[in-house]
Amino acid sequence: MKKTRYTVAVIGATGAVGRESLEILQERKFPLEALRLFASKRSAGESLPCQGREWRIEELTPGGPFEGIDFAFVSATDAISREYGPRLAEAGVTVIDDSAVFRMDADVPLVVPEVNAHALASATRRIIAIPNCTTTPLVMVLKPIHDAARVKRVVVTTFQSVSGTGAAAMDELIEQTKALLSFKEVKAEVYPHQIAFNCLPHVGSFGEGGECSEETKIVNETRKILEEPQMRVTATTVRVPVLRCHSEAVNIETERPLTPNEARALLSAMPGVIVFDDPVRKLYPMPLDAAGKDEVFVGRIREDRSITNGLNLWIVSDNLRKGAALNAVQIAEAIIARA
Numbered sequence: 058m059k060k061t062r063y064t065v066a067v068i069g070a071t072g073a074v075g076r077e078s079l080e081i082l083q084e085r086k087f088p089l090e091a092l093r094l095f096a097s098k099r100s101a102g103e104s105l106p107c108q109g110r111e112w113r114i115e116e117l118t119p120g121g122p123f124e125g126i127d128f129a130f131v132s133a134t135d136a137i138s139r140e141y142g143p144r145l146a147e148a149g150v151t152v153i154d155d156s157a158v159f160r161m162d163a164d165v166p167l168v169v170p171e172v173n174a175h176a177l178a179s180a181t182r183r184i185i186a187i188p189n190c191t192t193t194p195l196v197m198v199l200k201p202i203h204d205a206a207r208v209k210r211v212v213v214t215t216f217q218s219v220s221g222t223g224a225a226a227m228d229e230l231i232e233q234t235k236a237l238l239s240f241k242e243v244k245a246e247v248y249p250h251q252i253a254f255n256c257l258p259h260v261g262s263f264g265e266g267g268e269c270s271e272e273t274k275i276v277n278e279t280r281k282i283l284e285e286p287q288m289r290v291t292a293t294t295v296r297v298p299v300l301r302c303h304s305e306a307v308n309i310e311t312e313r314p315l316t317p318n319e320a321r322a323l324l325s326a327m328p329g330v331i332v333f334d335d336p337v338r339k340l341y342p343m344p345l346d347a348a349g350k351d352e353v354f355v356g357r358i359r360e361d362r363s364i365t366n367g368l369n370l371w372i373v374s375d376n377l378r379k380g381a382a383l384n385a386v387q388i389a390e391a392i393i394a395r396a
């Protein structure tokens with residue numbers, strides 16, 4: 058008989074994404090049988106609320122026990138995903154992982170349900186990866202454009218909030234801002250430079266060719282999700298002093314012509330995307346408006362007259378929700394619906 062309630066584990070429950078997962082499980086009335094919250098020794102014994110109950114935080118240790126858990130949302134560190142992903146999967150748990158560790162593995166589906174839910178059928182290892190928080194909104198916008206007009210090349214520049222780095226980075230931005238406004242010394246610990254009142258063209262680590270790991274992720278993950286291994290994609294990723302929501306300036310070259318109005322119509326019909334585009338009335342997506350929202354917002358849709366068949370647009374999405382926790386919960390919901 059099909060289960061109607063599920064035991065869910067949140068690994069990294071006290072982190073920026075973990076806390077958002079609890080909010081989303083509550084808001085969406087996810088059919089919980091029980092919740093197991095895992096974090097480090099520092100947080101063990103504390104508790105967090107969800108669906109009207111307090112759930113005690115357990116220290117994550119190899120011994121688990123993990124048996125009986127149906128889904129685990131893993132959002133802690135790469136090292137934790139690497140160690141515990143396979144361990145959980147062996148214990149029969151369906152792992153929905155937020156790290157970059159498994160994303161490019163051929164036998165791990167990389168899923169945005171609105172774009173490629175069909176890929177869930179190939180989850181032979183019980184591990185499913187969610188994309189990087191900049192890739193998810195990007196592919197949601199590219200998908201309908203690609204289906205209609207074939208995307209030839211994408212040039213994306215990101216404006217990424219500090220919550221993408223985690224709770225400590227959010228504290229750092231607030232502390233630095235307070236220090237600057239009271240003429241005190243500024244300490245940079247999470248980032249290599251002051252982030253308050255600044256922009257860092259540096260997200261992740263630098264590769265040999267000078268690209269950031271975040272830029273490489275956008276290229277590879279977009280190709281994998283859209284099933285276009287040769288698609289020409291290039292990215293520049295920038296950390297900005299915003300607490301929540303990632304923005305992206307996107308230039309798209311298509312094979313077939315697509316007017317801005319046709320693009321607006323296609324994007325309006327895409328589930329999970331909202332076209333918010335009336336610049337004359339000063340209406341365009343902004344991080345402060347998109348924070349806490351589920352949808353990916355698109356605006357500034359206009360022709361790029363410097364090339365044949367070019368479009369420019371601007372995307373804003375809440376990196377903790379659709380960029381991470383919401384996408385993961387939607388994957389669990391899609392698996393339940395398919396069972």
Ligand code: A2P
Pocket residue numbers: 068069070071072073074075095096097098099100101117132133134137222223224225
């Ligand atoms: P804790 O709060 O106990 O340190 P963020 O991405 O916001 O920095 O959050 C990271 C999450 O990963 C937190 O929940 C954190 O728990 C958890 N975490 C970090 N290191 C470990 C570890 N060694 N074992 C278990 N959980 C960890």
